[in-house]
Every structure is written in C-alpha cells, then in structure tokens.
Amino acid sequence: MTDSVFPSPAAGDSTRSDRWKPNRSLSKLSQRSVVILFGAFAMVSVATTIGIISTLLFETIEFFLEVSPLHFFTATRWTALFANPSFGVIVLLCGTFLTSFIGLLLAIPLGLLAAVCLSEYAPRNLRAVLKPALELLAGIPTVVFGYFALLMVTPFLQNIVPGLSVFNSLSAGIVLGFAILPTIASLSEDAIFAVPQSLRQGCYALGATKRETVTGVVLPAALSGIVSSIILGVARAVGETMIVTLAAGQSPTLTLDPRVSVQTMTSFIVQVTKGDAPYGSIEFKTLFAVGMTLFVITLLLNILSFWFVRKFQEKYE
Amino acid sequence: MNPIDPQAQGLGLPETGNFKPQxxxxxxxxxxxxxxxxxxxxxxxxxxxxxxxxxxxxxxxxLSLEFLTAPPSRKAEQAGIWPAFLGTIALLLITAASAIPLGVGTGIFLQEFAQDSKLAKVIEINISNLAAVPSIIYGMLGLFVFARLLEPMTGGRSIFSAGLTLALLILPVIIVSTRESLKAVPDSIRMAGMALGATRWQTVRIHVLPLAIPGILTGTILALSRAIGETAPIIVVGAAAFVPFAPEFSVEGFREPAFTAMPIQIFNWISRPQEEFHAIAASAIIVLLMVLLVMNTTAIVLRNRFQSNR
Amino acid sequence: MQSEQASPTAVAGLERVFKVENTSYYYGSNMAVRGVNLEIPGNKITAFIGPSGCGKSTVLRCFNRLNDLIPSAHIKGRITYHGVDLYSKAVDPTELRRRIGMVFQKPNPFPKSIYDNVAFGARINGYQGDMDELVEKSLRSSALWDEVKDKLKESGLSLSGGQQQRLCIARAIAVEPEVILMDEPCSALDPISTLKIEDLMQQLKENYTIIIVTHNMQQASRVSDRTAFYNAEPTESGGKVGYLVEYDETQVIFSNPKETYTRDYVSGRFG
CATH class of the missing domain: 1.20.5 (Single alpha-helices involved in coiled-coils or other helix-helix interfaces)
Incomplete structure (x- = not known):
C-alpha cells in the first residue's frame, strides 16, 4: 500500500484494511517490463528494413567502385559470370519486364472480372466456397507453378506456337499470371464487396442496369482498393522467382520475343547463389547490385500505391 | 411534366422527357x-x-512409404524426400519459435500500448513496406546477416540462418493478424478490466488475449504455411542441392552448414533433364501440398469457430 | 382537395398516381407488411409515419421495386402506377425506376464529380438534350446551384451532408421522374439542412409527386398534404409485422384521428 497516494479509507479500522493487499509494485513492474520487451520486439521489424537497405547498399557501393553506374544502366549485354564481364542490367530488366508484362496482361483483367463476378454475380453460398478457395490457391508455393510452367504448359504451347524453345518467357509469363491472379482477385473482391449497399441502390434507383451500376458506380468507388491490389500484383510479378527461374531459363538476352529464353533479375540471383559465389568476388557484389535494383523498383511501386490510396480513397461510413 | 397516357404503349409506359433509354x-x-x-x-x-x-x-x-522415408539418390527410382521433409519440419520449428513471440509481442505492443503513437505509425508504414518486398530480397538479407555476419552463431548457411530469414519474412503477416484480432475484441472488455483496478498488461493478459488467440493462431498458421512453401529465400541463404542425410534435431544439427528442404528438393528435381526426376518432383509436390492443406484447413476451421463464437 | 387541383390534361393519370390494393410483403417466409390499401395523389406530398419496423420503408420501396434486389423478398397483392400493374411481367424495373426517383436515408453521392453525379443517370438513360443545361437546371431545382456552380468538377463527397443530400435530389430530378420517393431524407442531417430540404420539397411538389418516409412527426405535419400512419404488431413467430392503421389528410391525422393508436402515436405516447 506504500505506493498509493490516497489515504487509506479505513485508517482507523485496521481489520478492514488488512483484507486488501494488492501487490501493486509487482504488477507495475511486470507491466513495465512487458512494455519494454514488446517494444524491443517491435524494433525488430524496423531493424529488418534497416538491415535490408544497408545490406544491399553496402555491397552495391562496393560493386559500383568496380563497375561504373553508367555502364550498369546503359550497357546492353549482361555477361556477369564470364571472364570478360559486361554488366548491362537493362538485359535483366527487360527479362523481368517481359515475363511480368505477359503475366499481368492475363492476371489483371481476369482477376478483376473474377472479383466482380464473386462480389456481384455469384450467389452468396457460392461466394462462401470460392473465396476461401481463392485464398487457398494464393498460398500454393510458386515452385509448384514452376513445375506447371516448365513441364506442362511449355510442352502444350510448343504444339501451338512455332519456334517455342524449352525455356521461354511466354509460358513463364502465363503461369506467373495465374499465380498472382488469386491475390489480385481476392484483394479486389474485398474492396468491391466493401462498397456500401446504399451506393448500389442509389444507382439502381436512377434506372441503371446491373452492369451500369457495377462499372459506373461500384468499381469507381472501390478504385483505391483495386489499384493497390494491382500494384501489389505488379510487385509480386517483378519479384517472382521460381516460375521464371524454372521456365524462362538463364539466358540473358535483350529481346522482347516471348518464345526464347530470358533471364530476369530474380533468376540471375538464384543462378549466382546456387553456384556458391565466394564472398567479396565481383559475382557476389553483382548479386546485391541486382537485388538493390529489384528492391528500388518494388519500393517505388509501394510509394505509388500509398500515394494513390491517399489521393483516391473515398470515405464512406 | 409531360402528360402521361398509360394506354399509349401497351402495358409499358410512354417515354417522358427527352430520353432514349434503349x-x-x-x-x-x-x-x-x-x-x-x-x-x-x-x-x-x-x-x-x-x-x-x-x-x-x-x-x-x-508415392510410397519408401519415397517418404528414403534419402535422395542419383537414381530416381531410389530417391526419397526424408531429409528434405525433416529439413522443412526443422525450418518450421525455428521459424515458428522466433516469429511467433516477436510477431505477437509486436502486435500487442502496437495495438495495446503504443496505439496512435508516432512510433506505432512509423512501424505501421514500415510493415506495409516490408510486406511488398520480394521474398528473394529477404534471402539476400539472410545471406548477408545470418549466414555471413553472424556465422559464429548460426553456423553459416544453415537451417538456423534459413529459419530466421523465413521468420523475418512472415513477421509482418503475424503482426498484422495479431493487431486485427486484438482490434476485434470490444473495448468494453478492456474498460471493465481496467475499472477493476488491473494494470493494462493484466487486463490484456487475462481478459483480452484469450479472446484474440483463435484469430492470432489462424493468421500465424497461414503465415507459417507460406514460409514452408518459400523456395527463393532459402536458395539464396544457401540450401544445398544434394543433402543425403536428415538433419539432427539439436543445436549442432541446426547449425550444420548443409541443409535442404522440400521446396528445394522439388526445385532440384524439376531442374534435372531426366523425366523420372520430374515424376518424383510431382510426388514431392503432393507431399508438400498435403502439409500445406493440413495447415490451411486447421487455420480455416479455427477461423470459422472463432467467427461463429462472436 | 386533390380533385380541384388535378391537371385537366390528365384524363386517367395524374389524379391517382399509385393505387395499392391489399398488398402484403414478405422477406422469405416472414411477412413484413400486411394488407395495405391506399392511393397516392399526384403533385402532393404524402408522408408515411410510424414506429420502426412498421413496414413504411418497405412499402415505399415497392413503388420503385427496389426491394427486388433482395433475393428472398416477394409481394402479394397489387400496386398500380397509372393503372399499370407494377409487378406484372411486362414492367421492366429499370425503366420504372427512371420514372420514380428516390432519395435515401443517408446521402449517397457517387464517387464522381458534382457534375457527373447529376449527369450520370441522364447519360445512361440516353438523354438527348444539352447535358450542361440539364445539370444546371437540376442543381437549380434542388437549390444547390449557387453553392456549387464554381466547383462542378470537385468530388460530390467534398460537400457537406446537407449539400450531399440536395445533390442526391438533383441527381434524382435529372432523369425527369414523375415521382420522388424519400426514405427519411433528413435523418442524417442537422436542423438547418433539414429546413432547407423541407423548403425544397414544397417547391418540388409543383412538378413532382412526393412520398416521404419520416420518423419525425413534426416534419410530417409541416411538409405533407396527406399522412399514412403505420404500426407494427408482434407475430406468433416472435417477429413483427407492419400494417396501415390510418390514412387521411395530414391535418386530420394530427388533429382528429379516428384510431386510438394514431392518436397515441401523434401525441407522443409511444414509438
């Protein structure tokens, strides 16, 4: 009772005050130590960010001491693992762009239409089954999609597309699209489903049909959620590793031909780390320069997403 | 207002105003x-x-018992996934043991003790940034920090390093689901606890946390199931292509600088040119998907029970 | 009173806009409203009052078939609009809703500019005239023009609550309906905004037939020409079913009602 600023109400009656002996100093101590401990835990996530940035930065600076940034960003050949290396990251960016572009060309329209279908057209009980199924599919490891791309889709496409090589960005891109489709569909559906019913009713009351209500009012109202799901999809496509490593191959070629093998930033990283590059070698540093490029791209996408949500999020009750 | 004559157009009504509805x-x-x-x-x-x-x-x-219990082999018909399976279990243990206390603790701190503080805002933005970072970048962090800088502790390119890397990868998911679950507990319960003279922590521990645990568990299991399917980060940290022995479940075993896991094994078998290896890659995928299905089903069952109790 | 003011050009139409005959409404197997009979006169304001759960909003939403959006809901009985059975197969609810506008409880402007909020309905319904003119006319009719004429490109959501509600009225007027249904249009608004909307209703009834659902008895007595009082009674299954108690000139309902329930309700004894 020593820590109480209040006078004991039963000062004259010792038998009553004896019944209450709260161990306040102990409970205060445990409160304080928990706050400090959990606060320290919270710093781990901040430390992760700092760790990622400084790790990448540290080796990237080392890299740029040996290779000029001008060469890195303007050269058009990538032969980092050869005797007379050239480091034109454009080649890897092009590979990443090509596979992501094919994937997104598929995943964005299909994902959005599926989201509209689930939220607006599917009966409630079907939605209750399909929505968790979608989330389950979003959890399939990408190495499984890599198997699908290399061993099922490519052989199938080779029957249709003439001149399709075993490793190609077409099949990698298509499967990449189906891998990120559940994510885009599920997150967009959340945004579309959350549009208040009163807005739909307001539109119907003007004599709009269902499609006009969906495209004219519901989708614009869900725009910020839809766009951030798409940007997340883009980030996933750019950072996707296993599908492109397995199905698009390891040939750093500057091409937009979807039938031939390309190397993406991520598949280059896998190629180097599988080969056990010694610390301090130029290959090892290249790894981080490429990682940094990838990180900056996803960071920019994230900033774009933040900006968009802040600018376009509509406030509904 | 135009005059209306209902008889003018059969059962339908005549057009008013200057409209062509088509x-x-x-x-x-x-x-x-x-x-x-x-x-x-x-x-x-x-x-x-x-x-x-x-x-x-x-x-x-x-798919057979031999396949499950045999080590990998250069001959596809003799190869199995036992070391890879145990490697995945070991990874799961390390990831869970480090990510759960960190993630749940951070979630409680942000939601119950530091709400609306500047620190909480910074961490919040930080977490949503981390969620968009590709997993392979985490692999590079793990390679540099755990496998290289902390080599004396982790043993280098070991299960330890890989498990900690995966823990950092799923930390944001656990934090967010902890916060969401705590947010779902009505404030009246906190008020009631505090009104009885309990400290904030006592209230959270005794009254709030038990209500939030099903939600936290669901989010955590989903996050862990994501972790064990991840391939890219542990390749980067240094999972080896061919590990014929199962890891020993001890500190020394986990520090062994050679390890494998199911996704790595699958990746390697797919990468081989021989078709026999492709077939066992499919078998290994089935095993991996079964593990994931069990985890996901548990999570969904938990979530449904949680939702129907509310 | 209505018959003297009826438009001489409307042979069979304007006088009785709606006729509700022995209409019941169900959500699934639960009866929500039982056996309503009433007629709505043209160019008048008719108020629906009553305690919550009495089915007044449900009846209102029958007039533009907005209840159709609830899968399990269905109607028994007959509602005619200028003699046409609203629920007959030949009537297209989309077409109907353009003729019967609606304003909702909470302002629900679309996430579009002020201009596009007003123009949206006209555009989809194939308006043939000058759109700028129509937008201005509609905003003037809803007494909003002067407040927004310089910021037509701004989001409709940037307006205050009362302005948003008048924007929703402008939006409804822009498709040139004959009837405007108002479902507690002022319940989310402050007293000053409420007063503005009430004034506006008085102007609008020159050109439109208005049916308003309101919780606020003073509002009903201030603005309406006729008032329908609904009440709810418990059902055997533990739910509630609404029914029409009394329907008459507003001044009769408020000064000299026939039913005791009505008298008790308008004098504030329950509800």
Missing amino acids: LERRYKFDQIFKIISWAATFSAIAVLAILLIGVLSEGIPK
Whole structure:
C-alpha cells in the first residue's frame, strides 16, 4: 500500500484494511517490463528494413567502385559470370519486364472480372466456397507453378506456337499470371464487396442496369482498393522467382520475343547463389547490385500505391 | 411534366422527357458483361484445376512409404524426400519459435500500448513496406546477416540462418493478424478490466488475449504455411542441392552448414533433364501440398469457430 | 382537395398516381407488411409515419421495386402506377425506376464529380438534350446551384451532408421522374439542412409527386398534404409485422384521428 497516494479509507479500522493487499509494485513492474520487451520486439521489424537497405547498399557501393553506374544502366549485354564481364542490367530488366508484362496482361483483367463476378454475380453460398478457395490457391508455393510452367504448359504451347524453345518467357509469363491472379482477385473482391449497399441502390434507383451500376458506380468507388491490389500484383510479378527461374531459363538476352529464353533479375540471383559465389568476388557484389535494383523498383511501386490510396480513397461510413 | 397516357404503349409506359433509354441494347451489354466475368472466373479455376490434376496424375504413382522415408539418390527410382521433409519440419520449428513471440509481442505492443503513437505509425508504414518486398530480397538479407555476419552463431548457411530469414519474412503477416484480432475484441472488455483496478498488461493478459488467440493462431498458421512453401529465400541463404542425410534435431544439427528442404528438393528435381526426376518432383509436390492443406484447413476451421463464437 | 387541383390534361393519370390494393410483403417466409390499401395523389406530398419496423420503408420501396434486389423478398397483392400493374411481367424495373426517383436515408453521392453525379443517370438513360443545361437546371431545382456552380468538377463527397443530400435530389430530378420517393431524407442531417430540404420539397411538389418516409412527426405535419400512419404488431413467430392503421389528410391525422393508436402515436405516447 506504500505506493498509493490516497489515504487509506479505513485508517482507523485496521481489520478492514488488512483484507486488501494488492501487490501493486509487482504488477507495475511486470507491466513495465512487458512494455519494454514488446517494444524491443517491435524494433525488430524496423531493424529488418534497416538491415535490408544497408545490406544491399553496402555491397552495391562496393560493386559500383568496380563497375561504373553508367555502364550498369546503359550497357546492353549482361555477361556477369564470364571472364570478360559486361554488366548491362537493362538485359535483366527487360527479362523481368517481359515475363511480368505477359503475366499481368492475363492476371489483371481476369482477376478483376473474377472479383466482380464473386462480389456481384455469384450467389452468396457460392461466394462462401470460392473465396476461401481463392485464398487457398494464393498460398500454393510458386515452385509448384514452376513445375506447371516448365513441364506442362511449355510442352502444350510448343504444339501451338512455332519456334517455342524449352525455356521461354511466354509460358513463364502465363503461369506467373495465374499465380498472382488469386491475390489480385481476392484483394479486389474485398474492396468491391466493401462498397456500401446504399451506393448500389442509389444507382439502381436512377434506372441503371446491373452492369451500369457495377462499372459506373461500384468499381469507381472501390478504385483505391483495386489499384493497390494491382500494384501489389505488379510487385509480386517483378519479384517472382521460381516460375521464371524454372521456365524462362538463364539466358540473358535483350529481346522482347516471348518464345526464347530470358533471364530476369530474380533468376540471375538464384543462378549466382546456387553456384556458391565466394564472398567479396565481383559475382557476389553483382548479386546485391541486382537485388538493390529489384528492391528500388518494388519500393517505388509501394510509394505509388500509398500515394494513390491517399489521393483516391473515398470515405464512406 | 409531360402528360402521361398509360394506354399509349401497351402495358409499358410512354417515354417522358427527352430520353432514349434503349433498354434492349443495354441489357445485351449487361448479358455480355456477365458472361465474360463468369468465363474469367471459370477459366482461372479451370487452369488451377488442370495444374492440380496434372501434378496428381504424375506424382501419385511414385508415392510410397519408401519415397517418404528414403534419402535422395542419383537414381530416381531410389530417391526419397526424408531429409528434405525433416529439413522443412526443422525450418518450421525455428521459424515458428522466433516469429511467433516477436510477431505477437509486436502486435500487442502496437495495438495495446503504443496505439496512435508516432512510433506505432512509423512501424505501421514500415510493415506495409516490408510486406511488398520480394521474398528473394529477404534471402539476400539472410545471406548477408545470418549466414555471413553472424556465422559464429548460426553456423553459416544453415537451417538456423534459413529459419530466421523465413521468420523475418512472415513477421509482418503475424503482426498484422495479431493487431486485427486484438482490434476485434470490444473495448468494453478492456474498460471493465481496467475499472477493476488491473494494470493494462493484466487486463490484456487475462481478459483480452484469450479472446484474440483463435484469430492470432489462424493468421500465424497461414503465415507459417507460406514460409514452408518459400523456395527463393532459402536458395539464396544457401540450401544445398544434394543433402543425403536428415538433419539432427539439436543445436549442432541446426547449425550444420548443409541443409535442404522440400521446396528445394522439388526445385532440384524439376531442374534435372531426366523425366523420372520430374515424376518424383510431382510426388514431392503432393507431399508438400498435403502439409500445406493440413495447415490451411486447421487455420480455416479455427477461423470459422472463432467467427461463429462472436 | 386533390380533385380541384388535378391537371385537366390528365384524363386517367395524374389524379391517382399509385393505387395499392391489399398488398402484403414478405422477406422469405416472414411477412413484413400486411394488407395495405391506399392511393397516392399526384403533385402532393404524402408522408408515411410510424414506429420502426412498421413496414413504411418497405412499402415505399415497392413503388420503385427496389426491394427486388433482395433475393428472398416477394409481394402479394397489387400496386398500380397509372393503372399499370407494377409487378406484372411486362414492367421492366429499370425503366420504372427512371420514372420514380428516390432519395435515401443517408446521402449517397457517387464517387464522381458534382457534375457527373447529376449527369450520370441522364447519360445512361440516353438523354438527348444539352447535358450542361440539364445539370444546371437540376442543381437549380434542388437549390444547390449557387453553392456549387464554381466547383462542378470537385468530388460530390467534398460537400457537406446537407449539400450531399440536395445533390442526391438533383441527381434524382435529372432523369425527369414523375415521382420522388424519400426514405427519411433528413435523418442524417442537422436542423438547418433539414429546413432547407423541407423548403425544397414544397417547391418540388409543383412538378413532382412526393412520398416521404419520416420518423419525425413534426416534419410530417409541416411538409405533407396527406399522412399514412403505420404500426407494427408482434407475430406468433416472435417477429413483427407492419400494417396501415390510418390514412387521411395530414391535418386530420394530427388533429382528429379516428384510431386510438394514431392518436397515441401523434401525441407522443409511444414509438
């Protein structure tokens, strides 16, 4: 009772005050130590960010001491693992762009239409089954999609597309699209489903049909959620590793031909780390320069997403 | 207002004002739009179904007890996934043991003790940034920090390093789901606890946390199931291509600088040119998917029970 | 009173806009409203009052078939609009809703500019005239023009609550309906905004037939020409079913009602 600023109400009656002996100093101590401990835990996530940035930065600076940034960003050949290396990251960016572009060309329209279908057209009980199924599919490891791309889709496409090589960005891109489709569909559906019913009713009351209500009012109202799901999809496509490593191959070629093998930033990283590059070698540093490029791209996408949500999020009750 | 004559157009009403509604044309668009959106949904489902059926039909014939318990081999018919399976279990243990206390603790701190503080805002933005970072970048962090800088502790390119890397990868997911679950507990319960003279922590521990635990568990299991399917980060940290022995479940075993896991094993078998290895890759995929299915089902059952109790 | 003011050009139409005959409404197997009979006169304001759960909003939403959006809901009985059975197969609810506008409880402007909020309905319904003119006319009719004429490109959501509600009225007027249904249009608004909307209703009834659902008895007595009082009674299954108690000139309902329930309700004894 020593820590109480209040006078004991039963000062004259010792038998009553004896019944209450709260161990306040102990409970205060445990409160304080928990706050400090959990606060320290919270710093781990901040430390992760700092760790990622400084790790990448540290080796990237080392890299740029040996290779000029001008060469890195303007050269058009990538032969980092050869005797007379050239480091034109454009080649890897092009590979990443090509596979992501094919994937997104598929995943964005299909994902959005599926989201509209689930939220607006599917009966409630079907939605209750399909929505968790979608989330389950979003959890399939990408190495499984890599198997699908290399061993099922490519052989199938080779029957249709003439001149399709075993490793190609077409099949990698298509499967990449189906891998990120559940994510885009599920997150967009959340945004579309959350549009208040009163807005739909307001539109119907003007004599709009269902499609006009969906495209004219519901989708614009869900725009910020839809766009951030798409940007997340883009980030996933750019950072996707296993599908492109397995199905698009390891040939750093500057091409937009979807039938031939390309190397993406991520598949280059896998190629180097599988080969056990010694610390301090130029290959090892290249790894981080490429990682940094990838990180900056996803960071920019994230900033774009933040900006968009802040600018376009509509406030509904 | 135009005068209205209901008899002018059969059962329908005459047009008022200067409108040409063209309803038939609009309904046609409606119909087309509806068909396209159903077609999109079904094509997505169909492709994913083809994937699963293809994997199952390739993989089931090779699935056997020997396959589960044998080490990998240079001969496909003798190869098994025992070391890879145990490697995945070991990774799961390390990841869970480090990510759960960190993630749940951070979630409690942010939601219950530091709400609306500047620190909480910074961490919040930080977490949503981390969620968009590709997993392979985490691999590079793990390679540099755990496998290289902390080599004396982790043993280098070991299960330890890989497990900690995966823990950092899923930390944001656990933090967010902890916060969401705590947010769902009504404030009246906190007020009631505090009004009885309990400290904030006592209230959280005794009254709030028990109500939030099913939600936290669901989020955590989903996050862990994501972790064990991850391939890219542990390749970067240094999972080896060929590990014929199972890891020893001890501190020394986990520090062994050679390890493998199921996704790595699958990746390696797919990468081989021989078709026999492709078939056992499918078998290994089935095993991995079964593990994930069990985890996901647990999570969904938990979530449903949680939701129906509210 | 209505018959003297009826438009001479409307032979069979304007006088009785709606006729509700022995209409019951169900959500699934639960009866929500039982056996309503009433007629709505043209160019008048008719108020629906009553305690919550009495089915007044449900009846209101029958007039533009907005209840159709609830899958399990269905109607028994007959509602005619200028003699046409609203629920007959030949009537297209989309077409109907353009003729019967609606304003909702909470302002629900679309996430579009002020201009596009007003123009949206006209555009989809194939308006043939000058759109700028129509937008201005509609905003003037809803007494909003002067407040927004310099910021038509701004989002409709940037307006205050009362302005948003008048924007929703402008939006409804822009498709040139005959009837405007108002479902507690002022319940989310402050007293000053409420007063503005009430004034506006008085102007609008020159050109439109208005049916308003309100919780606020003073509002009903201030603005309406006729008042329908609904009440709810418990059902055997533990739910509630609404029914029409009394329907008459507003001044009769408020000064000299026939039913005791009505008298008790308008004098504030329950509800």
